[in-house]
Amino acid sequence: MNIFKDGLIKMKQSLYSRIIHITFARAVTNNG
DSSP states (O other), rough: OOOHHHHHHHHHHHHHHHHHHHHHHHHHHHHH
């Protein structure tokens, strides 16, 4: 159960970081 929970948290973190990177890159291209 703990391993599954840890994997789920890591998946969420990577997903959030990916979304942040995409939005940040989009904002940079829009401003530039």
